[in-house]
Amino acid sequence: MLQVTGAGAAALLTLSACGSSDSDSGSSSDSTASDSADKKVTGTVTVFAAASLKESFTTLGKQFEKAHPGTKVTFSFGGSDSLAASITGGAPADVFAAASPKTMKIVTDKGDAAGSPSTFVRNQLEIATLPGNPDKVASLKDLTKSGLKVVLCDKTVPCGAAAQKALDASRLKLTPVSYEQDVKSALTKVELKEADAAVVYKTDVKAAGDKVEGVDFPESADAVNDYPITLLKDAPNSAAAKAFIELVKSADGQKVLTEAGFLKP
Structure with a gap:
């Protein structure tokens, strides 16, 4: 009787352990589902x-x-x-x-x-000119031509700092008609024909479509942001x-x- 009782107790313990394991598994599954729900982006x-x-x-x-x-x-x-x-x-x-x-x-x-x-x-710089490039801008140096209205981003703005870096590397001095607070503002000056050219990013020239024309210049490779x-x-x-x-x-x-x-x- 002791042996049978011992075996029975062992069986009961085994069943209890299995039940506990199944319960833990279910709890773990519920927890995972809960975590997944918590991580849902809203x-x-x-x-x-x-x-x-x-x-x-x-x-x-x-x-x-x-x-x-x-x-x-x-x-x-x-x-x-x-x-x-x-x-x-x-x-x-x-x-x-x-x-x-x-x-x-x-x-x-x-x-x-x-x-x-x-x-x-x-991102890399590019010169934005009026459609058709009527002033025949072909280089960064061309922006220093007398009478040409050029816009730059402010030197504290990344596009302005990059433009200044390119100018310094070329030993060129350029006095713009205005310094703009961001690259879109600089580009808008050309789109509205308030400026003849601006030094902006290639991405902005592309986004503007036929409102401006882009001119590449080799010095831009030294001022990539x-x-x-x-x-x-x-x-x-x-x-x-x-x-x-x-x-x-x-x-x-x-x-x-x-x-x-x-x-x-």
Whole structure:
């Protein structure tokens, strides 16, 4: 009887253990499902991005919203230095995409970035002229011609800093009719025929279509800008922010950016 009782107890213990194991498995499965539900991307993601990213990021924003029903991507486009100042000043945002490491450093130095920013594209300068290039601009030196109205981005803005770097490398001095706060503003001056030419990015010339004509210049190869992107430390919607950054760096995101004229990192 003792042996039978012992065997019976062992069987009961075995059954109990199996039941406990099944129960734990179910609990684990439920927990996984719960975690998955918690990670579902919803809500608004706010992206601060360099003005030159406007067309590409707007396209990617629509793709993101389609892939994640219930989300909304809102953008603030402008000069990278102004956006960085807004972020360090406490403006609520989830993602920052700058047009240069220097302007990104404004944010990282203040401890407002979550982790290390990564370069996702690069961009090169080009001269934008009036359609048909009536002033026959063929080089960076041609922009110094007397009477030619040229617009540059402000030197504190990445496109302006890059233009100045190219001018310095060529030992050229250029006094523009105005310095603009972002690359779109500089390009608009030419589109409105308020200026004869502007030094902007290739991507902006391409986005403008037949409103302007682009002129390449070799010195631009020495002033290519890296574009870093980062999740912000106090991001109101970090889950959506991470998902948006993943899209930007994905093959699909890179396709949109390279088709717009950006260079791969």
